Amino acid sequence: MRRALLTGSAATAVVVGTLTPALAQTDERRCSPTRENVPVCSTDGSVATATFLDPTVTVTGARHVGLGQRGYVGPFAELHATRHAPISVGASSNVQDNVLLDARGGSGIRVGDRVILAHGSSVRGSASVGIESSPLPPQVAGTVDTLEGSVFLSFGSEVDGATVEIDSGVSALARVAPGVTLPSGFLVLPGKNVTTDAEASDPALGKVRYLTQADVAFNEAVIHVNESLARAYTELYREDPGAVHGVNLDPGHTEFNPDADLPSFAGDEQARPDSRNRVIGDVDLADTYDRFTQRTGERIAIRADEGEPFVVGHVDEMDDDVVFHALEHTDVHVGDDVRYGEGAIVHGGGRVVVEGQPEEQTVVGDRVRLGDGSVVFRSTIGDGARIGDRSGVVGTDLPAGTVVPPDTIVLNGEVFGAVEW
Template sequence: MRRLLLTGATASVLVAGTLAPSALARGGGDGCHPTPANQPVCPRVAAADSASFLDPTARVSGGEHVSLGEQVYVGPFAELLAAEEAPITIGPSSNAQDNVTLDARGGTGIEVGDRVILAHGSSVLGTAEVGVHASPLPPAVVDAGVQTYDGSVFMSFGSQVEDATIEVNSGVSALARVAPGVTLHSGYLVLPGKNVTTQAEADDPALGKVRYLNQGDVEFNEGVIHVNEALAREYTELYREDPTAVRGVNVDPGHTDFNRDRDLPSFAGREQARPQFRNRIIGEVYLSDPFARFADRVGDRVAIRADEGEPFVIGHVDRMGDDVIFHALEHTDIHVGDDVRYGDGAIVHGGGRVVLQGQPEEQTVVGDHVRLGAESVVFRSTIGDGATIGDRSAVVGTELPTGAVVPPDTIVLNGQVFGSVEW
């Protein structure tokens, strides 16, 4: 199944399905508390097909006030920050991916429902509900016949929700934000880079901040949920076979329908595991640099995770900042050239890009001497040699020519400048 990013610029017409009761549950309230005794597997004695898994690099503060439902995956360097007066719950089959932040300490608690996707670098802050409640879908979505299955929510790369409510069957696109006091109702998605600050902006696509949910969005979410449930299960199995195998430079868990084999990363042609390394380099990753040179040139909290799509081929690194993330959709890969510089929090995400219908999808490629700004995003794109992508900009579904310059805070979508990052 080909998956599309929740960032379409047009309001595609869509069909309303029946929302299953599980999607309305305030999931996770009686779940597992990820205290040290319940990490990385939560609960520690759970069967693999029901356990939740937290990467050992994930940071949990106030774990007794955090509750996880079944089959939750928490990725490398994610942060779950709770307190007695500000608990966090995450419902079954949800995930908090690499470098995600849930920080409830400035509010009264964060509640994440069932089947919620918190993608790389996204954040939920203060007092917030994500995927807990639902309202009737808008007539445009009902008339289009969107089938919503069991309901879901998708928060895309670098998005943020602060002191706000995100209902079931909605989403927040890359580098977009929902501001305090706003409710994003079922059937609406915030467009890339938009800052929704009023209820009117959240409710009316004509104001240019949101669009209607479509069937492609729903199918994308189903695929992501399936992958992360499988990762929770297989990382649990891997940990139980060898606790060191889920740390540092190491194998991917394999044994899934999207990534069957376990592979080790290689540095300058040499496969190796280094469980004590401060960053997470996972699976079929081919790095041109010897390990010592790579380690010297990269920052902290870096996650290069080839446990879904593979392989990743990464040329000689000029400099890689903190919090950089590599990942790829199933059956896609990433190729990056030499002398690339990565700003703090940059995300390179593999995914196919359709150039001609009926032809194979173009994979994600970053050329030589490219400069990726802090918190920038590259997804389903080809970036030409010597190109520069500014801080907090996203290039999605685009072939960027040699030497191109994308200014800071700019969204480039399907080959066109879509708009600016408004916050």
């Protein structure tokens, strides 16, 4: 059962602007996130079709922003549009924690249906993601059975003034540079900086690979989860507007996370709707609330509304823009005296070690140092390890004391290469 809801301040995202009739008439399914349309857009929409924006989302030029139905916009995301540089986001797309959509200085950003903008990713300038398409290369058309049309921009990736076509993707800490088109059927490899159309469409040049059936299946699962979160958060808000603020409940009522839970601090389960950060759901923190607040910065999202539980030891220091999240049916365990750099991402997910055996969960040991903009996903990080600024550790059991230099990708236990931009 959902626990008793605790009320707080009225739910409002930071919004500047009013509705533009021209935008509303372009597509009747679109909603502009003006003050009357947050955190549920549109405010009187049905639970089945409404888009939910976390109250911490920042929107400028709101009348020049159009959001499709069944979307989820996560904590501390930013959308910046102007009259001459609008932003549109299609149906069943999600804009996750600390994502940046900044059309200022360009002619606008268009994001299509079923696009995943994962934690810490960014789209800048004049850009198109998931709008155009081209024929799939034979290597994809002959091996991928079903394509529903989707795009995945992974953790810390960037699309800067570029075109990313339907049925493609950009891996963690990778980039598509201005003027480049990433065609359908290709995925940019982790950390790579794609600067030409040739690099975007020729795996032999070492920047991209072909899309696989596993990529498609992963996208489908993520899209379903975020559609479910849009519905569940809308229900939670309508039941109690204060429950979507600060330290508070996850919404529950989904097949992957059925129960609504409160975070606990030093064993004390509590809600703090006025907290400057978002700590959501079954998060067990070793620190008291006061100590945690003293040790942490701003725009922090620790969101156990999909995978759970999160067990977090005593925090040494946590800088701004840190994100915790986990895939459904997975958890995160973090040790004591960990230092989190600005924009660090810790994301739970199962890692297959022995075929047929239970997957290894994501664990970060004691006294670990996570650099600014670093990413940990589906990995075990040994005690005392140091991960450099803008480095990623994915699918790896990293031994205790290991030092990962800045701008380095460690993938499946091996150094994959540099973050090139």
